[in-house]
Amino acid sequence: MDEAEIKDWKDRIDGMSQREMARLYRFAPAGHPLFDISLPLYEYFDERFKKAGGMTPEISKSIGW
Numbered sequence: 001m002d003e004a005e006i007k008d009w010k011d012r013i014d015g016m017s018q019r020e021m022a023r024l025y026r027f028a029p030a031g032h033p034l035f036d037i038s039l040p041l042y043e044y045f046d047e048r049f050k051k052a053g054g055m056t057p058e059i060s061k062s063i064g065w
Contacts, residue, residue, distance in 0.1 A: 001039060009033065009041050018052040022059045025049065 013034070016024070028035060034045045053059075 001033060001041075006040060010044055013041070013045055013048050016048075018049070018054075019059055019063065021045070021049045021052060022055050023063045025055065026060075026063060026065070 013021075024032075024034065033039060034041050036042060049055075
């Protein structure tokens with residue numbers, strides 16, 4: 001992944017709501033680039049998700065399983 005793709009993903013992450021992030025966190029397919037620990041996006045997403053409030057019981061229930 002090049003710098004332009006990383007910046008694009010960071011911009012997308014910044015535009016996500018807590019609920020959107022929770023849905024992605026729970027339902028992203030295996031190998032999704034946001035959850036690849038070798039990429040800087042993993043830490044960026046994690047920090048942003050925590051700042052947004054993370055996975056609360058209310059959001060967990062609302063997005064289902």
